[in-house]
Amino acid sequence: MKLYGVIHVQVEGDAILREPGVLARISRALGREPDLRTGRTRASIEAAAIVDGVRAALSELGARNALSLVIDDVVVFQDRDRRDDDLGDLFLAFHEHAAVLDGFRTLRLAVEHAEAGNHLVVEVQARTEHPDTEPAVRVIVSGRIEAFEPRRGESAEAYRARVTPLLGDRRIVDLAQAAFDSFVMRCRDAIARAMPETRPAIAASEVRVEKPEAHADRRRGPRPDDPNYDPHEAHYGNPMLGMMSMAMWSSLLLMAPGIVPVDAGNAPIDDIDVAQLPSESDAASWFEDW
Numbered sequence: 001m002k003l004y005g006v007i008h009v010q011v012e013g014d015a016i017l018r019e020p021g022v023l024a025r026i027s028r029a030l031g032r033e034p035d036l037r038t039g040r041t042r043a044s045i046e047a048a049a050i051v052d053g054v055r056a057a058l059s060e061l062g063a064r065n066a067l068s069l070v071i072d073d074v075v076v077f078q079d080r081d082r083r084d085d086d087l088g089d090l091f092l093a094f095h096e097h098a099a100v101l102d103g104f105r106t107l108r109l110a111v112e113h114a115e116a117g118n119h120l121v122v123e124v125q126a127r128t129e130h131p132d133t134e135p136a137v138r139v140i141v142s143g144r145i146e147a148f149e150p151r152r153g154e155s156a157e158a159y160r161a162r163v164t165p166l167l168g169d170r171r172i173v174d175l176a177q178a179a180f181d182s183f184v185m186r187c188r189d190a191i192a193r194a195m196p197e198t199r200p201a202i203a204a205s206e207v208r209v210e211k212p213e214a215h216a217d218r219r220r221g222p223r224p225d226d227p228n229y230d231p232h233e234a235h236y237g238n239p240m241l242g243m244m245s246m247a248m249w250s251s252l253l254l255m256a257p258g259i260v261p262v263d264a265g266n267a268p269i270d271d272i273d274v275a276q277l278p279s280e281s282d283a284a285s286w287f288e289d290w
Contacts, residue, residue, distance in 0.1 A: 002230065002266070003118060003143035003176065005184040005205040008135040009191060009198045013041040016129065043128050043136035045197075047071060047104045050137065051094050053195035054109055054124050055087060060190045061183070063113035063122060066090040067235055070108045087111060104128060108224060110231055116179035118143045122187070123231035125224065137198070139191065141184050141205075142232035145176045150238065173207060173259075181205050208260045211269060228266040 016038045051069070058064065064087040069077040077093040079086055090109070110123040120143040130136050147166060150159050166172060184205040191200045222229045261269045 001145060001148055001173070002208040002210070002232070002262070003120070003141075003145070003180040003206075004208050004230070004260075004266070005141040005180065006203040007139040007141070007184065007188050007191065007200050008203045009137035009139065009195070009200045011043045011045045011136040011198050013043040013136060015132075016040040016042050039132050040129055041132050041136070043126075043130065045126070045128070045136065047094075047107055047126075048098055049195070050107055050124070050126050051091065051109065053191070053198075055091050056194035057187070057190035058087060058111055058113075058122065060194070061113070061186055062115070063111050063120075064088075065112045067110040067112055067121065068108070069094060069110075071104050072106060106225075110235065112235070113183075114146070115183060116175070117146050118176055118180055118183075119146050119149065119232075119236075120180075120183065121232040121235050123224075138203075139187065139200075140229065140231050141180075141187060142230050143180055144232060144236075144238070145172065147172060177207050180207075206260050207258070208262045208266070208268075210262050210264060210266075222265050222267075226265075228262075228268075230266045233266070 018038050064085045065079075065083075066077065066087045066089065067079055068075065069090050074097075076097055077090040079090075083089075104126075105128055107126040108123060110121060113120045113122065120141060123140045123142075124137065125140070126137045128136070148163055154162075184202055188200045188202055191198065224234075263269055
């Protein structure tokens, strides 16, 4: 099960125009203004403004455990030791390199946060050039319900025995979703206060359950620029995710029609035939294969 939210942050920018060709010059000579739009925009925002604003917004939410900062494929900061309360260290590492990193193309800043039984990874992605139909900045909030996550040293069979009884308690999912929705809304509002020149809006805030595939290859997930990129999976890959999906697939989709089914790449699946959901015997066989 995944908690998945996306915030689109609109930033002022200028349209990127193509160089006028022969036809454009002829049109101008005839008194007509040619359309030189490329469908892309150059955002009017600097890396320092993003890092400073994000730091202020996340600090307000209590999310101060930094994971990484990558600018134009340069790793500026990475918390290899999983230290707590080190968002300030990320901030200092950025400003030590700010002069060199001026004029960035892409920026990715990730933090983790635990709240109300949910473990969250928040990744802020920014681009100086982007399609007109897409935002310059998007904030992806991806979470897992801690009660359903494997514990250190827990075997597959022990995990199944512990989690299976929890699946019948819809309150666990309802409380987790309510807490997650609240965090996503507070994140949007904190960004609006920290970066008043932007216009943040929630694009998604939902519970997702992955369609089980017994031997799905989880080594290569969607790229960070993919619409379905999952930062939690990227930073905290779960070897039990396939098993958890099988355990939850039938019960949750039948119990909670609002849950969004997705494939192994986190892309939503439009049509699910309830009659084709796996039976208990199917689940048992799947666990044996695992």
